[in-house]
Amino acid sequence: MTDVARHAGVALGTVSNVLNRPEKVKEGTRRRVLASIAELGFVRNDAARSLAAGTSNTIGIVLADLSNSLFVDIARGAEATVRQHGMNLLIANSDVDVAKQSLNISLFEQSRVAGVLLAPLDTAVVRTNSVLSTTPLVLVNYASEAGTYSGVVADEVHGGYEAARHLIGLGRTRLVFLGGPLMLTAVAQRLAGAQAAVAEIPGVTLEHIETRGLRMTHGRQAGQDILSRPAGFFDGAIAASDLLAVGAIQALDEHHGYEVPNDIAFTGYDNNHFASESAIPVSTISQHGEEMGRVAAQLLINEIQGGPSTLKRTVVIRPDLIPRRSSLGEAWRRD
Structure with missing residues (x-):
């Protein structure tokens, strides 16, 4: 200067x-x-300016996995709100690595950001009353069980319920839920929702094939598990993620004579962008990632402006079904 x-x-x-x-x-x-x-x-030098002024106009967001477009949507929504308040957003990707998540939070703290948005990995660290950051922090896509932090979550039970009800409404009665491990809160809640929907309709059954994760490779293995059963054993599948659904559909597609959705209809979860562009566009549950990001950013800004005594609360957003060819077949037409 x-x-x-x-x-x-x-x-x-x-x-x-x-x-x-x-x-x-x-x-x-x-x-x-x-x-x-x-x-x-x-x-x-904004870092030096923040040190001198004791304030910052930057917020950091730590995302669990940028390969999942849900987190891209969350970042997009958060940035829109942050910009409206004359602030900037810095993005860090944990890449499904707990150590990297902790490092990203520490780096933002060292940079003296005004606050941190955290879309965390589902681990014991966030389930307990641990102090995740000395900087104002709001959780996204996760609720603080101890009420230590404000947060924004999707109603995962409702999402699982809607996915199962969709398949049941199409006349599917022999359902399977693909997802795991059940130690993941979201997967357990999605399964609970599907079970609740099945319990309402006599004659409908639901089996659970637990996977070791939610990626496409895990879906392909689940598809092999389906193929190991007699033909027609399942006529509807609820996958706990779009990646699982796509992987399972690929495995079934490689088995000649097994057609989706004629033989088995599929729903996924997350509204991952590529799911709508796959060979068989996947019906999915949308968690409204951009809305989650906007709400979380506003909660954090309120906390930054109001100080540590700001009331902590968790906002719940209800997800919606987006039906596509994997469940509707030729009745679905791409816009």
Whole structure:
């Protein structure tokens, strides 16, 4: 800033005003200072500025897995709200790694961000009353069981219920739930919702094939498990993620004579972007990721402005079914 002031022939305070309170500077002077900034390649050190002012205009968001477009949607929604408040958003990907998640939170703390949005991995660390950050923090896609942090979650039980009701409404009565491990809160809740829907209709059955994860490779293995049963054993499958559904459908498709949805109808979960573009577009449950991100960002901004005494609360958003070819067959038409 001293170099800019010398180059523009103005006082150091004038440069500061141009950067922070431009309305106080005459237009001609402001343009001269901006020209010097451009010519010298000056970039403001916001980290140092935050240290000096004791405040920051940056929020960090730590996402569990950017390969899942749900988290991309969450980031998009959060950024929209943060920008409306004149703040910036920095994004970090934990890549399904607990150590990396902790490192990302620490890096944001060291950078003196104003607050952190955390879409965490479902581990004992977040299930307990652990202090995740000394910086204001709000959870996304997870609820603090101890009420330590505010958060935004989807109603996973309702999502599982809607997926099962959709298949039952299509006349499917021999259902299977693909998903695991059940130590994952969201998977257990989605299964509970499907079980509740099945319990309402006499004659409908539901079996659970527990997977070791929610990725496509786990779905392919689940597809092999379905193929190991007699033909027609299941006529409807509720997958706990779109990746599982796509993997299972691929495994079934490789077995000649096994057609989706004629032989078995599928629903997925997450509304992952590629699921709608797969060879057989997958019916799915949308958790409204962008809305979750917007609400979480607003909760965090409220907490930053209100201080540590701000009331902690969890907002629950109800997911919706998006039907596609994997359950509707030729009755579905791409827009």
